[in-house]
Amino acid sequence: MGLLTHSLGRTRVKICGLRTSADIDAAVAAGVDAVGFVFYPPSIRAVSPPVAAQLITRLPAGIDAVGLVVNATNTEFAAIKSLAPITLWQFHGDESPERCMELAAGMPWIKAARVGQDFAFGEFSLQYRQANAFLLDALVEGYGGGGVPFDWQGIPQTWVSENALRVVLSGGLNTHNVGEAIARLHPCAVDVSSGVEISRGVKDPVLMAEFVKAVRAADE
Template sequence: MTAYPWQRTRVKICGLTQPGDAEQAVALGADAIGLVFYPPSPRAVDIDRAQAVLAAVGPFVTVVGLFVNATGHEVDGVLSKVRIDLLQFHGDESPEYCASFRKPYVRALQMAPDIDLAAEFARFPDALALLLDAYHGDIRGGTGQAFDWQRAVAPPGRQLILAGGLNPDNVGQALEVARPYAVDVSSGVESAKGIKDAARIARFLTEVYDFDQRQRSR
């Protein structure tokens, strides 16, 4: 297999609650969309709303279901009624729990000052990637706050997804520093909580595209 000095950065738009927003995100080039099944979140959706959002999403777009310390019954209930391609766990879920649904998954981590990323990658060998988010105690994402991107280092052969405080103004710098496999944005492309702004999504994706183009030309 040929080794390339660059790769295309994948983009996930998370926290979608409106069918029109999902349609716009996909039309603008998002690789994945995220549905939040965590009732305390202002971006939470129930099964009916999730189905409505997904009616606007065609093939070749990854649908990610986000859960926080949900019971297995709750996750299975969603999986039985909603097209979910990839699970994303944002709570205190164990490796055994994450793997129990026999579906690809991503494990999110809050970048606490004392976190050992190498140990976390080893602890979740089945995870397709670790998603790194800013540390805010009990708040699980969507805060608009960033962390030190220089800490985002994956072991050889593993992938990381960068999240936390990304927006059209800083994603280019974040990519230069961390060089992640993918970026995940929610509040940074919103006009209000749970309501996406098509112009901000377009700007965000353009910044990612421009970064990738610079890598190709180097």
């Protein structure tokens, strides 16, 4: 189990932006491999470290608690780390490779790429080669959670082949398009947030279950 554990023919699933006990319970019931906690106050999906700590106690062993941070200061990061038992870090801002490694301090970490036109995939993966995974998200105003897909066809096939075991695909995924995304790219994992919401920031247990089912159907 866990987001970055590779199993042949099984795409891992992360649901991000969970804020309530009901969210956590629904995600676990749906069969996710990881849940994401947003530690970025401007986001409508943000949670405080104490709330995240409480929510993480509801997670069974084997499900990753992913901490999403955006250009966090040392003080902010220390506050999260001291309270919330995060198992995997997601750096979603403009953090340098050195900054990511400094903050992660030996723990596994993901670097998010905001993919726009002419994004340099090779340069990005070389720069962040120490990352355990690359999360591909759409280039939108702000940082993530825009529900906007990017052009998957623009990802070089050679890059996909070389990095598939480290690719976490995000950006506008939902029940209707995740199957196509998996068939085209065969990523290690997929990550959804707004695609399983009934309104902005409000998760829907039915959509969460349907999303995981769609992923499993694509795997088969």
